Amino acid sequence: MSMPGTLLQTPLHDRHVELGARMVPFAGWEMPVQYEGVIPEHRAVRTDAGVFDVSHMGELEVEGPHARELLQGALSNDLDRLSPGEAQYTLLTNGDGGIVDDLIVYRVGEHSYLLVVNAANRETDYRWLKEREIRGSDVRDVSDDCALLAVQGPRAIERLGLPAAAPFTFAETSIDGVEVMVNRTGYTGEDGCELLCMSEDAVRLWDAVVGRGAVPCGLGARDTLRLEVCYPLHGNDIGPETDPISAGLGWTCALDKEFEGVDVLRRVKADGPGRRLVAFVMEEKAIPRQGMTIEGGGEVTSGSHSPMLEVGIGMGYVPAAAAKAGTELTIDVRGRPRRARVVKKPIYTRED
């Protein structure tokens, strides 16, 4: 536990400072928001390869003969679709169908799972699952033992010397002598992987990855990259008060199985949600920001400048009737009405 006012540091903290990163508080951690700049880092990931320290994220191990039963009742996606060596994007839901957290679950073995969760929700998720533990299941927070590096971009896999592999699979291997779990996952919309290693190996792994030409990238670029491809950010676009159906995450909810809040979600799905999380692009010069009002009863939940499209982009909830691609929106940008248009997700796709 951190003392009030004390920020946690990842094992790579000193490396970030040496590289000239601008460090900021994020979810109780002192994290690099940028090194050279958000825009060049963002473009490095879209054109070549970048590396992010995401060691602030939480890792929970759930093991035992009844681990599956515990998780199947707590997570929205169908765990039975996973074989050992596979991973799945899923949601931890509450009784109202709200989203406690979004996470990736890795099936490590027959009776062994690893959950990689948002830094801000690590303790909530741990307590949530611990309270629901059943005989034959054991939940442990192993976050402090782990470091996590996201290596992302069209050349990321090639630069790491790794073989091609299917998305949402993982394997153990070593990179330049460092033992890692290579997860074919990410939060940028690009090819790449996330490398999980022991905390004490983090600096050696970071140096190896940077030595192989991945550009150090901060949380600033991580946010603009995920927004361009419309990956939701928990705490902005989704949260305990928002349901997955309205958020466009119905595909992560196996409504034919029993899990917390499933009744509510079946009802929302049957009735149709009253509002939907849409993606939009500004049609006038302006940058939408979280919390801005959308005329007609909506709100921006994420907004930024798109480094690839060079316009303001965002996501927000609007009444279902205004959720169709092509619908014009008016956003209140600090008192100035500015036009935007609903677009199909993702906002950005590479022109091949």
Next chain:
Amino acid sequence: MAAAESYPDDLKYHSEHDWARVEGDEAALGITWFAADALGELVHFEPPEVGSQVTKDQTYGEVESVKAVSDVIAPLSGEVLAVNEQVVEAPETVNEDPYGKGWLVRIRLSDPGEADGLLDAGAYRQVLADQ
């Protein structure tokens, strides 16, 4: 490319990180290298309207980077004669050349005497050193 840190001697400075280049009863206004560097690469400039009045110590526009929005404070009062359209179209011009091509507006001074209350480059550097 972002410019190297500098605070030219021929400018007057406001402690909110704004500069003025006074020429007779007109002045060009902009933000200092320090402000541009702190924000990061600018991606939006929300200018005032030509013909509107700006008032010393008050906001006359906004500049935004990917992550942040910042008000721009007027170091002097006057009527906006021109807005730098190059900065509206390519806001990163401010990072590249904060005191040259990256000026924001030109104003006609309503009280040229106000300039006497601004900082010279040395005093502004001291403001930065004291932060």
